[in-house]
Amino acid sequence: MAGQGGSRAAPRRSRGVVISDDWPGYSLDLFTYPQHYCGDLEYVLIPHGIIVDRTECLAKGIMQDIGDNNIVVLCVLKGGYKFCADLVEHIKTLSRNSERSVSMKVDFVRQQSYHNDQSTQNMQIIGGDDLSKLTGKSVLIVEDIIGTGRTMKALLNSIEKYKPKMIKVASLLVKRTSQPDGYRPDYYGFEIPNLFVVGYALDYNEHFRDLNHICVINDNGKGKYKV
Ligand SMILES: O=P(O)(O)OC[C@H]1O[C@H](OP(=O)(O)OP(=O)(O)O)[C@H](O)[C@@H]1O
């Protein structure tokens, strides 16, 4: 499927799973997916089962680093909801079965900037508790994807003003963009090529959140759901 980050001796979360640019993906015929998306997808980039397994591994790393803490999990909606729900479940399971228990509060912020497959300048934080409640807290921000990194940088700027004790960021995906100053989260599942992907709550104009696998959308899909 992909190269893997670092050597055996390297820290566990040094690079995540790296999916190379020439990775052909899996044929859609090998998996089930909603028939209403038939003809709209190029291929499966990451099957659902692999996402779940990798998320469990990220939860283990997070527990090792920040177990025994009280943390506020800040889920970035809408795209982050699936990854956040699965990550929190894994952390809860690990916490139940370990000496080191982590107490979690979960909150949500909504930040939207994408129109079709393009990032826009219009970025707003909507919803969630008052961010001033994060003062002195250990915060784990959970996001689905880092693309240009603009969304995460803007969110971090807004949160840092309130002086939390600690901020860590977990993103399921990081895109390899051409930007030299691309943002790198503390934890991430997969580094992917610079392609527009959908599924597992990632959308194209609100479509495809109901697809389990992470797939590459094709031109037909982009045209059909363009706004
Ligand atoms: O690194 P960037 O290039 O800024 O892109 C990443 C952001 O884009 C997506 O959000 P989107 O604006 O599509 O909103 P959504 O989560 O509601 O789908 C995604 O969920 C990230 O928040």
Ligand code: HPA
């Ligand atoms: O590839 C993507 N898919 C969905 N949302 C996104 N936001 C940034 N990149 C993407």
